[in-house]
Amino acid sequence: MLRRQGKSLRQIREVMGPMSNATLNDLLRGEPLPPERAGPGYAESRRRISEGVRRYWDTERARRETARAAITTAAAAQMGPLTDREILIAGAIAYWCEGSKSKPYRLDEYVRFVNSDPSLIRFFLKFLDEAGVSPERLRFRVHIHESADAAAATNHWASVTGTPPEQFARPIIKHHTPLTSRPGGNTDYHGCLQISVAKSSKLYREISGWAHGVMTTKRQSAEGR
Amino acid sequence: MRSVQEARQLRERAIALRRAGKSVRQIKEILGPIGNRTLHDALRGEPAPEWTLRPNAKDDLRAKARELRLQGLDYEEIVAHLGVSKSSVSLWVRDLPRPERVAPEQCARRTSERMRRYWAAERPVRAARRAAANAAAAACIGDLTDREILIAGAVAYWCEGAKNKPHRRVDRVTFSNSDPELISFFLLFLDTVGIPRSELAFQLQIHETADVPSAEQFWLVQTGARPEQFCKTSLKQHNPATTRKNISDDYHGCLRVDVRRSCELYRRIEGWASAVTRTAEAPDKPAAWATALLPGKDLNLHLTGPKPAVLPG
Numbered sequence: 001m002l003r004r005q006g007k008s009l010r011q012i013r014e015v016m017g018p019m020s021n022a023t024l025n026d027l028l029r030g031e032p033l034p035p036e037r038a039g040p041g042y043a044e045s046r047r048r049i050s051e052g053v054r055r056y057w058d059t060e061r062a063r064r065e066t067a068r069a070a071i072t073t074a075a076a077a078q079m080g081p082l083t084d085r086e087i088l089i090a091g092a093i094a095y096w097c098e099g100s101k102s103k104p105y106r107l108d109e110y111v112r113f114v115n116s117d118p119s120l121i122r123f124f125l126k127f128l129d130e131a132g133v134s135p136e137r138l139r140f141r142v143h144i145h146e147s148a149d150a151a152a153a154t155n156h157w158a159s160v161t162g163t164p165p166e167q168f169a170r171p172i173i174k175h176h177t178p179l180t181s182r183p184g185g186n187t188d189y190h191g192c193l194q195i196s197v198a199k200s201s202k203l204y205r206e207i208s209g210w211a212h213g214v215m216t217t218k219r220q221s222a223e224g225r
Numbered sequence: 226m227r228s229v230q231e232a233r234q235l236r237e238r239a240i241a242l243r244r245a246g247k248s249v250r251q252i253k254e255i256l257g258p259i260g261n262r263t264l265h266d267a268l269r270g271e272p273a274p275e276w277t278l279r280p281n282a283k284d285d286l287r288a289k290a291r292e293l294r295l296q297g298l299d300y301e302e303i304v305a306h307l308g309v310s311k312s313s314v315s316l317w318v319r320d321l322p323r324p325e326r327v328a329p330e331q332c333a334r335r336t337s338e339r340m341r342r343y344w345a346a347e348r349p350v351r352a353a354r355r356a357a358a359n360a361a362a363a364a365c366i367g368d369l370t371d372r373e374i375l376i377a378g379a380v381a382y383w384c385e386g387a388k389n390k391p392h393r394r395v396d397r398v399t400f401s402n403s404d405p406e407l408i409s410f411f412l413l414f415l416d417t418v419g420i421p422r423s424e425l426a427f428q429l430q431i432h433e434t435a436d437v438p439s440a441e442q443f444w445l446v447q448t449g450a451r452p453e454q455f456c457k458t459s460l461k462q463h464n465p466a467t468t469r470k471n472i473s474d475d476y477h478g479c480l481r482v483d484v485r486r487s488c489e490l491y492r493r494i495e496g497w498a499s500a501v502t503r504t505a506e507a508p509d510k511p512a513a514w515a516t517a518l519l520p521g522k523d524l525n526l527h528l529t530g531p532k533p534a535v536l537p538g
Contacts, residue, residue, distance in 0.1 A: 068396065068492055075496025079376070082504045086376050089366070090501050093377045096407065097384030105470040109355070119502040120383065126505035188391075205355060209362020214377050215410040219417060220368040 084130055091127025092210035094120060102204070111200035111207065114143065116192045118160045124195060125161060131206070137198045141169040144191030147176045153190040161193070235259065236267040246274040283309065287317045297324035301339075371417050378414025379497035381407060389495070398487035398494065401430070403471075403479045405447050411482060412448060418493075424485045426454055431478025433460040440477040448480070 013019055032038075040048065082090065098120070100112040113124050128138070140163055144153050150171045158165040171191075197203060227235070235256065242252045249268070253259060281287070286307050293303045294314075303314045327335070369377070385407070387399035400411050415425070427450055431440050437458060445452060484490060 071489060071492035072496035072499065075493040076500035076503070077496075079497050079500035082376065082501065086373055087504065089369070089373055090376050090380045093380050094384055096404075097381055103470070104473065104475070117383075117502075119499065119505070122505040123502040202358070205358035206362040209359040209364075210366055212359065212406065213363035213366025214369065214373075215404075215406040216363070217366065217369045217374070217410075217413070219374060219413065220370045 087127055087130045088210060089214050091124060091130065092207050093214055094124060094127070095207050096211035096215070099207070101208070109201040109204040111197040111204050112194060114192050114194045116190070118157075118190075121157075121160055121193050121195070128195075128197065131203060133197055133200075133203065135163075137200070138163075139169060139196040139198065140167065141194045141196070142171040142191050143194060144171055144173060145176050145189075146173045148189055148191060150191070156190045157193045161195075232263075235263070239264060239267045240271055243268055243271045243274070246276070248274070248277045283313070286313075290314050290317045291321060294318040294321050294324070299324065299327075374414055374417045375497060376501055378411060378417070379494050380501055381411060381414070382494050383498035383502070386494070389491070396488045396491040398484035398491045399481060401479050401481045403477065405443075405477070408444075408480050408482065409447065415482075415484065418490065420484055420487075420490065422450065423454075424487075425450065426456060426483040426485065428456040428481040428483070429458040429478050430481060431458060431460065432463055432472075432476075434463045435472075435476055435478060437478075443477045444480050448482075 007015075009021065009024055012024065039045070095111070095113060098113060098115050100108065100110065100114075102108050113121075115121050115124070125138075129135075140157065140161060142150065142153050142157055144150050150173065154165045154168050154171060158168065172194075238256060239252055239259075242255060247255070249264060252264065256264075286309055290303050290307060290309070290313075293306060298306070300311050300314050300318075303309075303318070304311050307314075382398070382400060385400055385402050387393075387395070387397065387401075389396055400408075402408050402411070412422075412425075416422075425448075427444065427448060429437075429441055429444055431437055437460070441455065441458060445455070
């Protein structure tokens, strides 16, 4: 009866004297909550929550992006222009990470660099220039999935490298495996560009030597800081 | 032209002189002009007098070469045995009957044997040459300044580290590699930017068929980290149809290096890497903002970011 008057459990207990929640719940089973206590209902609360989250992120995302950009641009600004030596160091390390390497089971000293990042590709070209490689020694080739547009990708890389697309070797088409869950299915996908350098075993040895020199280096004592 | 009569007379006189112990040259002098051909024809079958058979420098080798040839060796093998030139062998043995043709299998075997011998000698020579070229290039790098370590580390991270992508909005420093040298360089980079080693967590990722405990030990020594900094090793399933070649004793799997609380460091690395790669875009003129923000040559780690606490400078 008290419940039907819109009383809460606590108020009921005040009237009926000390009594455990369990007992009270047993007694009240089946009695609906009074409408002013019933709340907005499950679907409505979900909607309100997601609305709140959306509003929060609308402002928060932009704020975080700015904070993020502030740090990256400050770091980038701090770098400034690179000296020739720094370009060699950075290029050798980039090659060691992304270039083809001679292995004990595949002795192959040939400079071949594959990457999908246009800025890294451009940097590597700059590095090759710095290392004294003339542009005629470069060969370009696009590696791309068969589901993508190879011709468009070739044009894209042609503009990145500043080489006419006719000078590119026939693209290497990768078979599309429908099982893969590659998230890169966006319009930014241009495949990978392979840069090969003709007659490059000497250069390969230099690059690998530089990379080893960098990787096994010691920090220069305080003077450089 | 001599008449038949004259020719016969000449021949008889030549034979007589030969039997009298004259050399070919002496016979020529006595008989007057006579062609070598005619004289040799006339003297065929007449043994040369003992005194004209003077010793040659390599008579013993020559005899041995003929002996070997009769045993069926080919020129190359005789050359290998005696250490004389192939043309000499040819001169010495060309009148002997050719040995039977060797079967193709044997021929192939010999070729491969020769290749093996060649490469057994040549391989170390080339390896030494490669190593020398490598060492020379490495030597011209020398010690790196902090700024250079920063550049190289940022580039290495940009190549091998986990990046923030449109489909993966995570700013966190995670670097995976199988090359111990690159890993230790990355650790040096982290030292340089001021990350204490205690902020690092490692995970070994390795094929289940490899020797996991020794790989764990290897990376423990390589990184100098405490064992509790290593998470549980992640085992990759073995694919029986695999053609992977990286299965020697040198295979230690991949090591993942995670930096705790590294959101800001990630952003900085991204900035540094983009600045490095962007140098290719403005080839010769230094970017205006760079000189404006940081005048002078000393561009080392004087960080001006909002939270410089983590980083030295």
